[in-house]
Amino acid sequence: MRNEFTAVVEQDENWFVAYSPEIPGANGQGRTKDEAIESLRDAILLILEDRREDGLRGAPHEAVREMVVVE
DSSP states (O other), X not given: OOOOOOXXXXXXXXXXXXXXXXXXXXXXXXXXXXXXXXXXXXXXXXXXXXHXXXXXXXXXXXXXXXOOOOO
């Protein structure tokens, strides 16, 4: 599955800070722009996994579950 998100990167003195406006709460940081983007990527993955698990907790066991691919 391929998803694309916007990374907004700003430099704050010796650090780079990145966030994604599409995923509230997702942000990263690093000494380089690439490190900040990699940190953001990890944060996005964690948030999406947590939201999936949290959302499925309320689904009835007899409900049909199918994957929807968005490209």
